[in-house]
Amino acid sequence: MESFKNIFFIGGIHGVGKGTICKEIASKSDVIHITASEVLKWSEISPSDNKLVENISSTQEKLIFGLNNLMYRDKKYLLDGHFCLLNSLNVPCKIDEETFDVLNPRVISIVIDDVEKIAKRLENRDSKKYCTQVLNELQNLEIECAKYLSRKYSVPYIEIKDNNYEQLLNIIR
Structure with a gap:
Protein backbone atom coordinates (compact mmCIF):
# COMPACT_ATOMS: atom_id res chain seq x y z
CA MET A 1 0.00 0.00 0.00
CA GLU A 2 1.30 3.43 -0.92
CA SER A 3 2.12 5.66 2.03
CA PHE A 4 0.65 9.09 2.55
CA LYS A 5 2.76 12.23 2.15
CA ASN A 6 0.44 14.89 3.53
CA ILE A 7 -0.31 13.99 7.15
CA PHE A 8 0.69 15.89 10.27
CA PHE A 9 -0.09 13.55 13.16
CA ILE A 10 -1.24 14.81 16.54
CA GLY A 11 -1.73 12.28 19.30
CA GLY A 12 -2.61 12.20 22.96
CA ILE A 13 -4.93 10.35 25.26
CA HIS A 14 -8.70 10.76 25.29
CA GLY A 15 -9.73 14.05 26.92
CA VAL A 16 -6.35 15.78 26.65
CA GLY A 17 -7.65 18.50 24.32
CA LYS A 18 -6.45 17.38 20.87
CA GLY A 19 -9.71 18.32 19.19
CA THR A 20 -9.73 21.87 20.51
CA ILE A 21 -6.11 22.45 19.51
CA CYS A 22 -6.65 20.93 16.06
CA LYS A 23 -9.65 23.17 15.39
CA GLU A 24 -7.60 26.23 16.34
CA ILE A 25 -4.70 25.17 14.10
CA ALA A 26 -7.06 24.47 11.18
CA SER A 27 -8.63 27.92 11.58
CA LYS A 28 -5.18 29.55 11.33
CA SER A 29 -3.81 27.52 8.41
CA ASP A 30 -4.80 25.63 5.27
CA VAL A 31 -4.61 22.23 6.97
CA ILE A 32 -7.75 20.07 7.13
CA HIS A 33 -8.48 18.58 10.57
CA ILE A 34 -9.71 15.01 10.60
CA THR A 35 -10.05 12.68 13.55
CA ALA A 36 -9.29 8.99 13.49
CA SER A 37 -12.53 8.41 15.42
CA GLU A 38 -14.63 10.09 12.73
CA VAL A 39 -12.89 8.16 9.96
CA LEU A 40 -13.52 4.94 11.85
CA LYS A 41 -17.05 5.86 12.92
CA TRP A 42 -16.07 5.10 16.51
CA SER A 43 -19.51 3.78 17.43
CA GLU A 44 -18.97 0.83 15.10
CA ILE A 45 -15.82 -0.36 16.91
CA SER A 46 -16.49 0.47 20.57
CA PRO A 47 -19.60 1.10 22.65
CA SER A 48 -19.97 4.85 23.18
CA ASP A 49 -19.69 4.64 26.96
CA ASN A 50 -16.11 3.34 27.02
CA LYS A 51 -12.70 3.91 25.45
CA LEU A 52 -11.77 0.23 25.07
CA VAL A 53 -11.04 -1.34 21.70
CA GLU A 54 -11.64 -5.04 21.04
CA ASN A 55 -9.30 -5.49 18.05
CA ILE A 56 -6.75 -2.72 17.70
CA SER A 57 -5.11 -4.17 14.53
CA SER A 58 -8.31 -4.43 12.49
CA THR A 59 -9.32 -0.98 13.71
CA GLN A 60 -6.12 0.48 12.25
CA GLU A 61 -6.67 -1.31 8.94
CA LYS A 62 -10.11 0.34 8.79
CA LEU A 63 -8.46 3.70 9.50
CA ILE A 64 -6.05 3.36 6.56
CA PHE A 65 -8.87 2.24 4.26
CA GLY A 66 -11.05 5.16 5.38
CA LEU A 67 -8.27 7.71 4.90
CA ASN A 68 -7.59 6.41 1.39
CA ASN A 69 -11.21 7.11 0.54
CA LEU A 70 -11.36 10.54 2.21
CA MET A 71 -8.09 12.29 1.50
CA TYR A 72 -6.89 14.23 -1.51
CA LEU A 89 -8.93 -5.44 29.35
CA ASN A 90 -8.27 -1.73 30.04
CA VAL A 91 -4.54 -2.23 29.39
CA PRO A 92 -2.62 0.41 27.38
CA CYS A 93 -1.35 -1.06 24.07
CA LYS A 94 0.73 0.47 21.30
CA ILE A 95 -0.87 0.85 17.90
CA ASP A 96 0.88 -1.28 15.29
CA GLU A 97 3.91 0.47 13.89
CA GLU A 98 2.85 -0.56 10.38
CA THR A 99 -0.06 1.85 10.66
CA PHE A 100 2.37 4.74 11.05
CA ASP A 101 4.55 3.35 8.24
CA VAL A 102 1.58 3.87 5.91
CA LEU A 103 0.52 7.20 7.48
CA ASN A 104 4.10 8.40 6.94
CA PRO A 105 3.61 11.48 9.15
CA ARG A 106 5.53 14.66 8.33
CA VAL A 107 5.44 15.61 12.02
CA ILE A 108 4.80 13.66 15.21
CA SER A 109 3.13 15.85 17.82
CA ILE A 110 1.54 14.95 21.11
CA VAL A 111 -0.72 16.89 23.45
CA ILE A 112 0.00 16.21 27.11
CA LYS A 129 -14.83 8.13 36.49
CA TYR A 130 -11.47 7.18 35.00
CA CYS A 131 -8.53 5.72 36.91
CA THR A 132 -5.73 8.29 36.94
CA GLN A 133 -3.12 5.51 37.20
CA VAL A 134 -4.33 3.98 33.93
CA LEU A 135 -4.48 7.43 32.30
CA ASN A 136 -0.92 8.11 33.49
CA GLU A 137 0.33 4.77 32.09
CA LEU A 138 -1.45 5.47 28.82
CA GLN A 139 -0.04 9.00 28.53
CA ASN A 140 3.51 7.82 29.33
CA LEU A 141 3.25 5.07 26.71
CA GLU A 142 1.92 7.61 24.18
CA ILE A 143 4.92 9.89 24.82
CA GLU A 144 7.34 6.96 24.52
CA CYS A 145 5.76 5.85 21.22
CA ALA A 146 5.67 9.38 19.82
CA LYS A 147 9.37 9.93 20.53
CA TYR A 148 10.24 6.55 19.03
CA LEU A 149 8.24 7.19 15.84
CA SER A 150 9.76 10.65 15.47
CA ARG A 151 13.24 9.11 15.55
CA LYS A 152 12.23 6.24 13.25
CA TYR A 153 10.89 8.55 10.54
CA SER A 154 13.37 11.39 11.18
CA VAL A 155 10.55 13.91 11.56
CA PRO A 156 10.06 16.62 14.18
CA LYS A 161 1.56 21.63 26.72
CA ASP A 162 -0.65 24.40 28.07
CA ASN A 163 -2.30 24.91 24.66
CA ASN A 164 1.03 26.09 23.17
CA TYR A 165 0.86 24.76 19.61
CA GLU A 166 2.85 27.54 17.87
CA GLN A 167 5.73 25.26 16.89
CA LEU A 168 3.36 22.86 15.13
CA LEU A 169 1.45 25.70 13.50
CA ASN A 170 4.69 27.19 12.12
CA ILE A 171 5.68 23.87 10.53
CA ILE A 172 2.23 23.38 8.99
CA ARG A 173 2.18 26.88 7.49
Missing part, protein backbone atom coordinates in the same frame (compact mmCIF):
# COMPACT_ATOMS: atom_id res chain seq x y z
CA ARG A 73 -3.17 14.01 -2.31
CA ASP A 74 -2.88 17.78 -2.91
CA LYS A 75 -4.24 18.81 0.53
CA LYS A 76 -2.57 18.84 3.96
CA TYR A 77 -4.22 17.00 6.84
CA LEU A 78 -3.91 17.23 10.61
CA LEU A 79 -4.83 13.73 11.76
CA ASP A 80 -6.02 13.67 15.35
CA GLY A 81 -5.50 10.19 16.78
CA HIS A 82 -3.57 8.01 19.18
CA PHE A 83 -0.25 6.23 19.46
CA CYS A 84 -1.78 3.82 21.99
CA LEU A 85 -5.24 2.66 23.00
CA LEU A 86 -6.78 0.79 25.89
CA ASN A 87 -7.52 -2.79 24.90
CA SER A 88 -10.65 -4.62 26.03
CA ASP A 113 -1.55 17.44 30.32
CA ASP A 114 -1.89 16.62 33.99
CA VAL A 115 -3.81 13.34 34.27
CA GLU A 116 -5.91 14.67 37.13
CA LYS A 117 -7.20 17.44 34.83
CA ILE A 118 -7.75 14.94 32.03
CA ALA A 119 -9.69 12.61 34.35
CA LYS A 120 -11.93 15.50 35.41
CA ARG A 121 -12.58 16.51 31.77
CA LEU A 122 -13.42 12.92 30.86
CA GLU A 123 -15.72 12.58 33.87
CA ASN A 124 -17.56 15.78 32.90
CA ARG A 125 -17.79 14.68 29.26
CA ASP A 126 -18.62 10.99 29.72
CA SER A 127 -20.28 11.00 33.18
CA LYS A 128 -17.85 8.27 34.18
CA TYR A 157 8.71 15.62 17.59
CA ILE A 158 6.57 18.32 19.18
CA GLU A 159 5.15 18.20 22.70
CA ILE A 160 2.17 20.49 23.14
